[in-house]
Amino acid sequence: MIGPGAALGLAAxxxxxxxxxxxxxxxxxxxxARELAWTLIPALLLAILFFWTALSR
Amino acid sequence: MTSFARxxxxxxxxxxxxxxxxxxxxxxxxxxxxPDWPLCHGQLLPPPDFHAIVEYVHRTIAALVGVPLLLxxxxxxxxxxxxxxxxxxxxxxxxxxxxxxxxxxxVVLRELPPMLVAVHLALALLIMALAVIVAITAxxxxxxxxxxxxxxxxxxxxxxxxxxxxxxxxAYMRASGASWVCQEQIACFGGRLLDVHxxxxxxxxxVGAAVLYQAVTLGPRFGFWAYASGVAAAVQFSIGVLxxxxxxxxxxxxxxxxxxxxxxxxxxxxxxxxxxxTTRTPSRIGAYVALTKPRIIVLLLITAFAGMLLxxxxxxxxxxxxxxxxxGALSAGGANAINQYIDRDIDGMMGRTTLxxxxxxxIPPQRALLFGITLTIASLLVFGLxxxxxxxxxxxxxxxxxxxxxxxxxxxxxxxxIVIGGAAGALPPVIGxxxxxxxxxxxxxxxxxxxxxxxxxxxxxxxxxxxxxxERARVPMLPIVKGDAETRRQIVWYSFLMVAVTAVLVPFxxxxxxxxxxxxxxxxxxxxxALRLRREATPIAAxxxxxxxxxxxxxxxxxxxxxRRIPL
Numbered sequence: 222m223i224g225p226g227a228a229l230g231l232a233a234x235x236x237x238x239x240x241x242x243x244x245x246x247x248x249x250x251x252x253x254a255r256e257l258a259w260t261l262i263p264a265l266l267l268a269i270l271f272f273w274t275a276l277s278r
Numbered sequence: 279m280t281s282f283a284r285x286x287x288x289x290x291x292x293x294x295x296x297x298x299x300x301x302x303x304x305x306x307x308x309x310x311x312x313p314d315w316p317l318c319h320g321q322l323l324p325p326p327d328f329h330a331i332v333e334y335v336h337r338t339i340a341a342l343v344g345v346p347l348l349l350x351x352x353x354x355x356x357x358x359x360x361x362x363x364x365x366x367x368x369x370x371x372x373x374x375x376x377x378x379x380x381x382x383x384x385v386v387l388r389e390l391p392p393m394l395v396a397v398h399l400a401l402a403l404l405i406m407a408l409a410v411i412v413a414i415t416a417x418x419x420x421x422x423x424x425x426x427x428x429x430x431x432x433x434x435x436x437x438x439x440x441x442x443x444x445x446x447x448x449a450y451m452r453a454s455g456a457s458w459v460c461q462e463q464i465a466c467f468g469g470r471l472l473d474v475h476x477x478x479x480x481x482x483x484x485v486g487a488a489v490l491y492q493a494v495t496l497g498p499r500f501g502f503w504a505y506a507s508g509v510a511a512a513v514q515f516s517i518g519v520l521x522x523x524x525x526x527x528x529x530x531x532x533x534x535x536x537x538x539x540x541x542x543x544x545x546x547x548x549x550x551x552x553x554x555x556t557t558r559t560p561s562r563i564g565a566y567v568a569l570t571k572p573r574i575i576v577l578l579l580i581t582a583f584a585g586m587l588l589x590x591x592x593x594x595x596x597x598x599x600x601x602x603x604x605x606g607a608l609s610a611g612g613a614n615a616i617n618q619y620i621d622r623d624i625d626g627m628m629g630r631t632t633l634x635x636x637x638x639x640x641i642p643p644q645r646a647l648l649f650g651i652t653l654t655i656a657s658l659l660v661f662g663l664x665x666x667x668x669x670x671x672x673x674x675x676x677x678x679x680x681x682x683x684x685x686x687x688x689x690x691x692x693x694x695x696i697v698i699g700g701a702a703g704a705l706p707p708v709i710g711x712x713x714x715x716x717x718x719x720x721x722x723x724x725x726x727x728x729x730x731x732x733x734x735x736x737x738x739x740x741x742x743x744x745x746x747x748x749e750r751a752r753v754p755m756l757p758i759v760k761g762d763a764e765t766r767r768q769i770v771w772y773s774f775l776m777v778a779v780t781a782v783l784v785p786f787x788x789x790x791x792x793x794x795x796x797x798x799x800x801x802x803x804x805x806x807x808a809l810r811l812r813r814e815a816t817p818i819a820a821x822x823x824x825x826x827x828x829x830x831x832x833x834x835x836x837x838x839x840x841x842r843r844i845p846l
Contacts, residue, residue, distance in 0.1 A: 228786070259694035263731065267779070270727055274786055277720050 228275030235268040282358065283416035285350050290409035292343035294539055297402050299336045301535035304395070304452075305528045308332035315383045340382065347375065350412070364415050371408040374401055377600070384596050396449035397600060403445055403539070407546045414550040430556045435563065437492050438549045440485040445538050447478040458526050479518075486515045489545060496552065503551055507544035514541050565635035569618055569646055570611030570653070577828065578706045582606050584835035585710025585725060588842055594714045601664045602713040605673060606706060608657035613677040613702070615650030617685045619643055624751035630744055661713075669713040676705040690752070693759040696741075700733030701726075707835070721788050724779070725835075731776040732831055735769045735808060739824040742766070743817055766812040769823070773808040777801030780834065789841050796837030800830055 239261055252260070303309055311329030312318035316337070319325055324334035354368035378401045384394055451457055456474040460466035467476060493508025514537030521530045586594045586602060618625065618636055626637035635641040641649075654677055661670035684699030692698075704726045711722035741748060741755040742765060748755045757765040780797040783789040789797075807826050811819040 256692065256694065259692055259698055262694075262698055263775075266727065266730065270723055273723065274720050 226275075228271055232268050232271030232275060235264065235271060239264040239268065280416060282350075282353050283413055285346050285353060286409055286413035286416055289343065289346040289350055290406060290413050290543065292339070292346060293402065293406040293409055294543060296336070296339045296343055297399070297406065297539045298532065298536045299339050300399070300402070301532045303332055303336045305531045306332055308336075309395075312337070340379075344375075347371065347409075350409075354412075361415070361419065364412050364419075367408045367412050367415075371405050371412075374405050374408070377401065378405060381596060394597065396446070396453040397597070399449045400446055403442065403542055406539070406543065407442075410543055410546045411550050414547050415554065418551065418554045430553055430562070431496075432562075433488070434492055434496070434549055434552060437485070437488040438545050440481075440488055441542055441545050444478075444481045444485045445542060447481050448534075448538060451475055451478045461522060461526075463522075482515060482518060486511050489541065492545075492548070496548065500548060500551055500555070503544055503548035507541060507548050510537060510541040510544050513537050562640070565638075565640040566649060569615045569635050569641065569649060570607075571614040571618075572611075574614065575607050575610045577831070578610050578703065579603050579606055580832055581725075581729060581835060582706035582710035582713075584839060585707030585722060586714050587839045588707075588721060588725070589711040589714035591842055598665065598713055601660055602669065602710060605657050605660035605665060605669070606709060608653045608660060609673040609677050610706075612650045612653030612655075612657060613680045615646055615653060616677075616681045617650075619647040619650060620681070620685045621689075622646075624753060627751040628744070628747035630747055665713045666716045668716060668718070669709050672705060672709045672712055676702045676709070679705075690754065693754050693756040695754070696737040697734050700730055700737070703733060704729035720786075721783075724783055724786075724788060727779050728776065728834070729831065731772060731779050732827065734772040735776065735804075736824065736827040738765050738769050738772075739811065739820045739827065742811075742820040743824070762815065766815065770805070770808045770812050773801075773805045777805060789838060791841075793837050793841035796841075797834060800834055800837070804830055 303311075306329065308329035311327065311331070311333030312324060314320060318330055318334050318337075324330040350368055351372050354365050358364045358368070378398070381394060381398045381401065451474050454471060454474045456471040459471045460475050460479075465476060465479070466472045489511035490508050493504050493511070497504040497508070514534065517530055517534045517537050521527075521534065524530075582602060583599070586599055618634055621631075622636040622643055625631035625634050631637065636643055636646050654674075657677075658670055658674055661673050680699070680702035684695065684702055688695040688699045707725035707729065708718065708722040711725070712718060738756055742757050742762060745755065745757045745762070749758050756768065760768075777797070780801055781794065783797075784791075784794045804823075804826065807819070807823040811823050
């Protein structure tokens with residue numbers, strides 16, 4: 222079973238991935254800032270869930 | 279009369295006898311004559327005890343009634359599928375039979391909780407009404423009668439609803455212990471019990487008058503069932519008055535239930551007869567049902583039910599389950615009706631939605647809005663008064679989100695509409711959990727996440743199929759804005775993400791081995807269909823994924839429930 226530390230680590234990694242993804246997509250200039258924001262919400266949701274689950278253990 | 283009509287008639291008579299026998303059980307105090315279920319004192323046959331025999335006869339009739347009902351189901355699937363009213367009524371009857379049998383068991387095992395007894399009666403009345411509808415329809419289809427009325431009289435519809443409400447007030451009065459609080463007087467007011475009692479009397483007076491009015495006005499044209507309903511209502515009212523003025527004799531009590539059920543049978547039979555003699559204008563009742571999008575509601579309720587089962591770690595309290603399902607259906611139905619009000623301009627442009635009640639002109643827009651708001655308020659009352667404030671707040675929040683964030687804002691402004699808007703549809707398992715526990719936890723949030731990530735591939739598969747319609751209505755769905763290829767690519771990514779989210783529950787200790795195997799198998803098949811869609815790029819592949827996605831969610835939640843019961 223994943224412990225709190227590992228879960229927090231996963232969440233942090235997810236956040237880094239989200240930011241990196243945003244930077245790459247934005248750099249191509251294909252997506253508006255608004256659309257990018259919408260795209261990021263599901264990823265952020267996942268990161269928050271990881272944090273929450275880690276903190277609740 | 280065809281054999282199908284005969285089986286339906288036998289079913290209706292059997293259910294009627296069952297209801298009357300149920301009254302005998304209750305009035306004679308034999309409800310716990312057999313304290314166990316389905317055996318009686320641990321044996322197949324009851325001991326030589328009056329109460330045990332009475333209860334045993336009730337159960338025997340229940341078991342016997344099952345025979346014509348099963349025959350009816352088989353006959354409907356074999357030869358009545360084209361008759362939508364008959365086919366749907368029979369299937370609904372069998373669906374209602376499942377909770378009804380479970381309720382019967384709960385009533386005995388939990389030693390006759392009054393509200394459960396009342397709900398048990400209400401379900402029996404609904405099942406009997408469906409049997410009557412099927413029987414009358416089967417008889418009338420054989421006669422091929424020409425229409426004799428221009429439109430279905432609204433007054434008759436309301437009177438039928440009124441009779442059902444009246445029977446519910448009677449059952450509730452009985453359950454509350456308010457039956458004999460106002461003897462030998464015309465009216466009593468004051469405490470809660472008196473109010474409950476007077477509610478039944480006032481309803482009886484109003485509904486009784488309405489039934490008599492229908493009998494007098496419709497009798498000359500429709501004959502037997504019109505007069506039967508009038509006579510049954512008059513006799514029933516007289517028995518009620520006799521109970522108050524003379525004495526609450528056991529015989530009167532049984533006759534009162536028998537009279538109530540007879541009035542119900544007659545008015546349903548009359549309404550069905552009139553319905554079949556009416557020229558086919560679009561059904562108003564059917565239109566209001568369509569306004570709630572019942573198919574979507576079923577899937578939402580399945581996930582809410584799974585949330586309840588997981589929260590209870592076993593069987594949740596039956597009253598909470600029923601009230602949550604009713605409240606959930608009202609909330610989702612209200613949100614869907616308001617959604618159709620807002621989308622009335624674009625619904626008329628799309629082939630899939632052009633026959634919806636508002637664009638088809640069956641229901642005026644303002645009426646639809648009022649209907650949606652009414653359902654929403656009713657849902658709030660059910661959740662707030664009978665479940666708990668958290669479930670009420672979540673259901674109301676889901677409704678507001680669906681109407682204002684998704685329908686009003688996102689749907690027409692971004693291709694991410696169904697990704698972000700999908701949050702509303704992901705809330706039912708959380709609501710189900712909150713209804714049982716009264717609080718939230720980590721697991722319901724993961725259930726939310728699973729439905730949230732399931733929504734995009736599910737919806738985009740559909741939008742690939744009806745892309746042209748969305749285009750005509752200028753709804754910026756992903757295939758229109760980014761193209762089919764990009765949509766298929768995103769479907770694959772979201773499918774992988776969804777499967778990953780479902781699997782994460784295991785290392786977090788929220789689910790066990792059985793669930794993991796099911797999640798990987800079901801998820802693997804999901805990804806397989808998504809990849810195949812990307813490769814083949816055909817409408818058939820899109821349809822296959824869309825259909826599978828519906829089964830997927832139901833099976834995944836079932837696996838969770840099984841896993842929690844049998845942890846490995």
